[in-house]
Amino acid sequence: GESVGLHLPTLSVQEGDNSIINCAYSNSASDYFIWYKQESGKGPQFIIDIRSNMDKRQGQRVTVLLNKTVKHLSLQIAATQPGDSAVYFCAETISGGSNYKLTFGKGTLLTVNP
């Protein structure tokens, strides 16, 4: 498949470890944030989202933390598996505004070593 991992921040972890992927977002007015996973040769896939009235949200093996003070998001993956190897993107938007755009970060390449 096509490589989208060139020039990206990378994180390499051992299978079974926890992974933390960070994202700094740009717009202090953004109030809705989404994490996407993109495997090689595929389109992005929704993982988890969070609204600005929350600091933390948990899904299956994933947790998203939001720090609005410093405009920072993180995605935590518990017990990382080889199938988690992918590029991870955060995205931000203003859900109630008139600008109906989704702005993506540049992504982080996660490599899980067996």
Place this chain on the structure above:
Amino acid sequence: EAQVTQNPRYLITVTGKKLTVTCSQNMNHEYMSWYRQDPGLGLRQIYYSMNVEVTDKGDVPEGYKVSRKEKRNFPLILESPSPNQTSLYFCASSFTFPGNTEAFFGQGTRLTVV
């Protein structure tokens, strides 16, 4: 099966030769959008559509056109492609603007303009 379908998956063309990349979704989604993905730049929004006959520019609309005559289809048109439009393109759809609902992405179209 719910999906977003793009065609073609791969395309090599020459500078100035008009082309259309098709996108179709079978989920009755109102919101559709096009992104381009380039190494180190992440996904950047080209155009989006809130509903039939309603389209607007994203962050990088220059050199592209779109139309939304039917709810399910959102073609991307390059009237006069240039080499700087060589990229990986993704179409996405969601029930409403993705600030509120999950967006589904197509498999991507790799375009090379020589």
